[in-house]
Amino acid sequence: MEVSRHWRLQAQRYQLVGETCDSCGVKLFPPRDVCLECEAPAQELYTFTGLGEIYSYTTIYDAPAGFEHNAPYMVALIKLEEGPLVTAQLTDMDPSEAQIGMPVEMVTRKLRTDGEEGMIVYGYKFRPAVKELTAV
């Protein structure tokens, strides 16, 4: 496993740190330094709230290498409150619970482990918003 690659992505993986465009205010995730809307430089860091909703989702039964341990699991496109669409795993829910438009929130979870002795990679996943559940 490439330790350095995971380490470089820690800020975005642990905290959803993206960028915001100085000139038009668009929020970018993942960070890419240039605004997708107006092409101006966008290097100011912005930490996303982690709130959003399910835009679309699927269930993975035949998992790629490194993720077999968690199969079956769900992967979704999450529409963040601030605008960007993020691909991420869903967690703390059964496939029968998922719905398009469902409010979700970011949590930091184990993404994968490199065998018994390798590093543990942590990053964002999304789960049903707990505040929503307790408010009912």
Add this chain to the structure above:
Amino acid sequence: MNAYNPTNGLMKPDRPVGIAGYGAYVPRYRIPAAEISRMWTGGTGGVPIKEKAVNGLDEDVATMSIEAARNAMIRAQINPQEIRAVWVGSESHPYAVKPTSTIVAEAIGAVPNTQAADWEFACKAGTEAMQAAIAFVGSGMARYALSIGMDTAQGRPGDALEYTAAAGGAAVLIGPADESLALIEGSYSFVTDTPDFWRRAHADYPSHGDRFTGEPAYFKHVLGAAEALMTAVNRTPADYRWAVFHQPNAKFPERAAQALGFAPEQFKTGLLSPRIGNTYSGSTMIGLTAILDVAEPGDRILMVSYGSGAGSDAFDLQVTERLLEARGRAISTEGYIARRTEIDYATYTRYRDKLKM
């Protein structure tokens, strides 16, 4: 400057401190004790609790500590860059060598100008970190220090501890008294070398001394610490609205509370083990969070942890007006407990990585 008195052992910092923020975490899954009994006794054995909390496949002490820490930060509403220590107490750190605390510090934005370390003392590693945080803030070395008690506790299949060894815990941010939701008047520690429970290096499951875990271990230290602290601050059980004790099961903390003279209405709110199990390093601290979720300004709280090996830390706290506006900012401890999905023994063995392939 406080006059140090070696005869009463009260630990009290020079500058007054308190809890500036707190947060709990309980994973979603529950296995009923009756299901474990079904597996090992044909359902004929007695069970020590109703059910215990189990972490999901993608959860460990690092991820659970991060969520509890985020809840503490939401309640405290401070800049994470002002934290000078992030300490995680656990006996289930994901790595044998590599700190959990740096992962948590990174995730809450506290790096790089901070101390970070992992603590270990069986079930009282979290309250040890709390005492050290009190000292850090109380000495002026830090404005804020974050202490966490969190575990994904190990129970050998079929062992008595399998019914209770659970996942969960809490984070407590220590800060200056004038920003506190609850003041900490003082604390007291009581330890001896008592081999009631241990886990050797590379062992998957702990060993314990069966009945030896009661009188010479849990009760001696919990009662010893509680009585010494109350004597040192000149209070009796009647002075406290709430009391919370380490809860390895439902019976031990009830017996300890009653032996000290506390009534059920004082200790029931913080007694979560019947519904979530023994969260080890998280056990006493998450009980405290359940009390802070409902306590009123002026209420006094007695908190007494216990860690095998063995020792207890006792704390005297008093709730301030600030708690009322802060507590609603994050999910309550009961909110987490209400988020419940029951699993069977087969799912439990998979989630707890008990299947060796």
